[in-house]
Amino acid sequence: MSLDALIRRALTDEIVTNFETERVRRDGELIQVSISTAAIHDADSAVYEVVAVVSDITERKRMEADLLEKEKLRLALNKEVELRNMRNRFMSMISHEFRNPLSVIVSSGDMLERYYARLSEESRSEHFANIRTYAGQLTDLLDDILALLRAESIGPEFKPAPVDLAQLCENAVGEARLKAQNQWQIHFANLVGQTIIKADEKLLRHALSNLLSNAMKYSPPQSVVSVKLWQDNRWFHIQVADQGIGIPPENLKRLFEPFYRAENVGDVPGTGLGLAITKQAVELHDGQLEVESAVGLGSVFTIYLPASLAT
Numbered sequence: 001m002s003l004d005a006l007i008r009r010a011l012t013d014e015i016v017t018n019f020e021t022e023r024v025r026r027d028g029e030l031i032q033v034s035i036s037t038a039a040i041h042d043a044d045s046a047v048y049e050v051v052a053v054v055s056d057i058t059e060r061k062r063m064e065a066d067l068l069e070k071e072k073l074r075l076a077l078n079k080e081v082e083l084r085n086m087r088n089r090f091m092s093m094i095s096h097e098f099r100n101p102l103s104v105i106v107s108s109g110d111m112l113e114r115y116y117a118r119l120s121e122e123s124r125s126e127h128f129a130n131i132r133t134y135a136g137q138l139t140d141l142l143d144d145i146l147a148l149l150r151a152e153s154i155g156p157e158f159k160p161a162p163v164d165l166a167q168l169c170e171n172a173v174g175e176a177r178l179k180a181q182n183q184w185q186i187h188f189a190n191l192v193g194q195t196i197i198k199a200d201e202k203l204l205r206h207a208l209s210n211l212l213s214n215a216m217k218y219s220p221p222q223s224v225v226s227v228k229l230w231q232d233n234r235w236f237h238i239q240v241a242d243q244g245i246g247i248p249p250e251n252l253k254r255l256f257e258p259f260y261r262a263e264n265v266g267d268v269p270g271t272g273l274g275l276a277i278t279k280q281a282v283e284l285h286d287g288q289l290e291v292e293s294a295v296g297l298g299s300v301f302t303i304y305l306p307a308s309l310a311t
Contacts, residue, residue, distance in 0.1 A: 105131050173227055187227065207277070214275070244299060
């Protein structure tokens with residue numbers, strides 16, 4: 001916009017302040033300028049004079065550009081540090097979570113191969129059970145890693161179709177009870193009855209299974225894990241509550257980051273992937289995942305799914 005145009009606008013009582021543009025000085029140098037105009041009125045409110053102030057802001061703009069470039073560099077460095085930390089956590093997790101199950105599988109397999117005839121039927125069954133259990137852990141771990149890598153490279157696989165939400169919860173609870181082997185009490189309260197929604201059954205079941213697995217893993221034996229399904233005007237709620245170790249407040253903000261684990265998990269095995277994948281699965285349904293927790297008092301995870309998913 002030219003200075004003449006600014007003055008014409010000021011004459012019509014349109015006050016323009018801090019309009020920035022480029023101008024060429026007499027020596028040919030291109031500079032940045034800020035132009036402000038103001039109309040001065042007489043006693044009858046008529047404009048009799050227009051004041052225009054032109055300021056050279058070239059140096060200020062150069063400083064702003066330098067600050068912006070430094071901020072971009074800082075963010076890039078922070079991102080690089082975070083990626084490096086994530087890689088280190090990943091390598092540490094791989095080393096620990098793969099090595100331990102593999103060691104048990106190799107050990108049990110070796111015992112069966114060397115001493116099968118000498119072992120009692122009970123000992124054989126125990127070694128076979130170890131192999132099945134830890135092979136299952138490795139399969140679950142690989143599934144989590146592949147799901148995360150697939151989502152980052154080509155986007156998460158999302159195939160919504162009609163599914164009975166209550167039955168999905170019932171099935172997930174049933175599987176958890178089998179895994180619990182009477183070590184934990186798992187209660188399920190269905191307050192909605194049969195409800196058909198359009199959702200990806202595989203993703204939601206995986207999400208709920210992760211929450212149930214964590215609830216048992218971080219809770220003492222014989223404690224209660226409660227699952228509750230209900231609905232209000234906006235959401236379907238799926239809540240998983242435990243009586244476990246709880247989560248320190250300073251860890252809650254990063255709880256859903258891949259490979260991140262709370263400080264108080266101790267030697268409890270885990271990858272830090274389950275909650276990240278659960279959150280992603282819920283958000284693909286335009287839902288939310290929230291957690292309330294206190295150290296020593298347990299945790300409550302709630303999945304919110306839009307009521308509009310109902311068919």
